Amino acid sequence: MKPNNIYPPQRTPGMNCPRCRNFISTSIDELLSADYLRCPTCNLQLNIDRNNSRKALNTLRKVGEAQKLVEKNSKFNG
Numbered sequence: 001m002k003p004n005n006i007y008p009p010q011r012t013p014g015m016n017c018p019r020c021r022n023f024i025s026t027s028i029d030e031l032l033s034a035d036y037l038r039c040p041t042c043n044l045q046l047n048i049d050r051n052n053s054r055k056a057l058n059t060l061r062k063v064g065e066a067q068k069l070v071e072k073n074s075k076f077n078g
């Protein structure tokens with residue numbers, strides 16, 4: 001398998017699990033479309049409250065769009 005992700009994982013979106021404190025990595029697309037996240041370590045289900053999270057989700061959406069632009073414009077690398 002050839003990795004096609006050229007970005008270092010320093011901006012991996014996600015959150016720390018409130019139960020086991022393990023970092024739950026996800027993707028912006030997943031956050032925008034999924035109803036909940038599940039911690040892979042302790043299986044805690046974290047519901048995404050879209051009403052209360054609307055501002056954060058809008059910010060995420062903008063970040064996601066910006067990242068896609070960056071992927072297209074490789075001259076911004078580095």
Ligand SMILES: [Zn+2]
Binds near residue numbers: 022039040041042043
């Ligand atoms: Zn957990």
